[in-house]
Amino acid sequence: MxxxxxxxxxxxxxxxxxxxxxxxxxxxxxxxxxxxxxxxxxxxxxxxxxxxxxxxxxxxxxxxxxxxxxxxxxxxxxxxxxxxxxxxxxxxxxxxxxxxxxxxxxxxxxxxxxxxxxxxxxxxxxxxxxxxxxxxxxxxxxxxxxxxxxxxxxxxxxxxxxxxxxxxxxxxxxxxxxxxxxxxxxxxxxxxxxxxxxxxxxxxxxxxxIVGISRVEISVTGRPDHAGTTPMNARADALVAASRIVGQIDARAKALTGQGAHFTATVGEFEIAPNAANVVPGRVRMLVDIRAERPEDSAAFISWLKNIEDDSEVEARLISDNAPxxxxxxxxxxxxxxxxxxxxxxxxxxxxxxxxxxxxxxxxxxxxxxxxxxxxxxxxxxxxxxxxxxxxxxxxxxxxxxxxxxxxxxxxx
Known part of the structure; x- marks a missing residue:
């Protein structure tokens, strides 16, 4: 000093x-x-x-x-x-x-x-x-x-x-x-x-x-059924599908992080319906928080989310989008x-x-x-x-x- x-x-x-x-x-x-x-x-x-x-x-x-x-x-x-x-x-x-x-x-x-x-x-x-x-x-x-x-x-x-x-x-x-x-x-x-x-x-x-902050709402639609009587291979479990998507989000965000610019993606809000122990989940709503130093990284990630593929019905909707x-x-x-x-x-x-x-x-x-x-x-x-x-x-x-x-x-x- x-x-x-x-x-x-x-x-x-x-x-x-x-x-x-x-x-x-x-x-x-x-x-x-x-x-x-x-x-x-x-x-x-x-x-x-x-x-x-x-x-x-x-x-x-x-x-x-x-x-x-x-x-x-x-x-x-x-x-x-x-x-x-x-x-x-x-x-x-x-x-x-x-x-x-x-x-x-x-x-x-x-x-x-x-x-x-x-x-x-x-x-x-x-x-x-x-x-x-x-x-x-x-x-x-x-x-x-x-x-x-x-x-x-x-x-x-x-x-x-x-x-x-x-x-x-x-x-x-x-x-x-x-x-x-x-x-x-x-x-x-x-x-x-x-x-x-x-x-x-x-x-x-x-x-x-300061990073740009975008939020994307993802809805996964399956089919609610009885948890005890519906065979495992006959289910359309929205939560299982949502868990696959969360894993994909995490992996893709980590790959972007390794490209030299600040980037994060977090599934911080999660809702299951009907949310009962004896019912196969029929619907999941989650909110993805995306933060990017480079606007092109955010845009590419959001585009990927909107076109994500899964056996279940998936819909992604941009809720808010603030530029870096x-x-x-x-x-x-x-x-x-x-x-x-x-x-x-x-x-x-x-x-x-x-x-x-x-x-x-x-x-x-x-x-x-x-x-x-x-x-x-x-x-x-x-x-x-x-x-x-x-x-x-x-x-x-x-x-x-x-x-x-x-x-x-x-x-x-």
Whole structure:
């Protein structure tokens, strides 16, 4: 390390602990969007944003924003942050670390006595995780101007999404186009949620892209019959057929993984009908989650699924399809140089998970850095990241923001 760090691990740790205390009883750590616990977490963040010298507001998309005004009002805004909502029984770092480290960047710049030319905005995006309304990345989609209008009518627990957004301070009636103008860049810190950095003994990963995510629903139709009286060689067992298909999916995905680009395919949702011990399964429905760095890999895999052959009747239907997103090359270079300036070894990597940065990339240059998580675990109570790694990330982001701020228009990479 070439110098002492200005970023404070004590401040980061205290804020992580403060939010971790706000969780559903006996469910570490559960603070789902649109819940009372989420509201309490937002109250905590509002207070911490304010005590960190930020001007606090909530935009029409329900995103909490802390602003550190720059010297030149025409220079635009550099935005950093992530999300504070969790999955049920999730971890204390997924998303949360990105918001807290972003706040620490603002405090670090203050300690350094740095006045930026640009505005600096710290953001807590609304509902990055799949919400009670069955959709995700609500806040970043809204900020980018791509939140589907019909989502506002989705209902859960007696209210629709529009009302739920109003309840957290948003204004869905004003959602028309991007909510932020003149954004210079967006930077997001996140735990890796995988084992690569820990395996390689590295503290920092610079994300080059976020995989595309597609989901295909497969229906297998057989014939329900009596489990005791129907001979084994006279059955049309939908579950047996489905198991063959799952095996084919696994084998084909592994073959694609060996071709040098990130690719995964997972059958994570499975339903059997009539689902009775004494009835031969007559129908199976499964959902295949496909994640690909290269769009051509995803397209080829989906085409193969739609034409998969089996003795039973098989139908495959594309449910959703989001293209991969490349992170900005110029911002990647700035982040790499910031890490190198601290003597920190790092690597480039693809994100196999979705993030708010994918939607922010639609309206401004965007980039991400990862820190390792213990045993690659995430979305579970055991999720853990070292404070030392998060402090290092805050220092790198602070240096990157200063370098980005010093660049003049027309010099972007």
């Amino acid at each position: 070439k110098r002492n760090l200005d970023a404070s691990g004590d401040e980061i740790s205290a804020d992580l602990d403060g939010l971790a205390r706000i969780t559903d009883p006996d469910r570490p750590w559960t603070r789902r969007a649109f819940s009372p616990r989420f509201d309490q977490g937002r109250d905590y963040l509002r207070d911490r944003f304010a005590t960190s010298g930020l001007q606090v507001s909530t935009d029409a998309g329900g995103n909490l924003i802390g602003l550190r005004p720059g010297i030149d009002p025409t220079a635009g805004t550099i935005m950093i942050g992530s999300h504070s909502d969790t999955v049920p029984d999730g971890g204390r770092f997924d998303g949360v670390a990105g918001v807290i480290v972003a706040m620490e960047v603002a405090r670090t710049l203050e300690r350094r006595g740095v006045r930026l030319r640009h505005n600096l905005a710290v953001v807590d995006f609304l509902a990055e995780e799949v919400s009670i309304f069955g959709v995700s990345c609500i806040g970043s989609r809204a900020m980018a101007g791509v939140l589907p209008h019909n989502w506002l009518d989705r209902s859960s627990d007696g209210r629709d999404l529009a009302q739920a957004m109003r309840d957290v301070g948003g204004n869905p009636g004003k959602l028309s186009g991007a909510l932020q103008q003149n954004l210079r860049a967006f930077l997001e810190l996140h735990i890796e949620q995988g084992p690569v950095l820990e395996r390689d003994g590295l503290s920092i990963g610079v994300v080059i892209g 997103v490349r992170m900005d090359a110029g911002l990647q270079q700035i982040l790499s140089e910031a890490a190198e300036g601290l003597g920190v070894a790092h690597r480039s990597m693809v994100s196999g998970a979705g993030h708010d940065a994918a939607f922010m990339a639609r309206i401004c240059p965007a980039a991400m850095i990862f820190v390792p998580c213990k045993d690659g675990r995430s979305h579970c109570p055991e999720e853990w990241a070292d404070i030392a790694d998060l402090t290092l990330a805050a220092e790198i982001l602070s240096d990157a923001v200063m370098k980005l701020d010093a660049k003049t228009e027309g010099q972007d990479g």
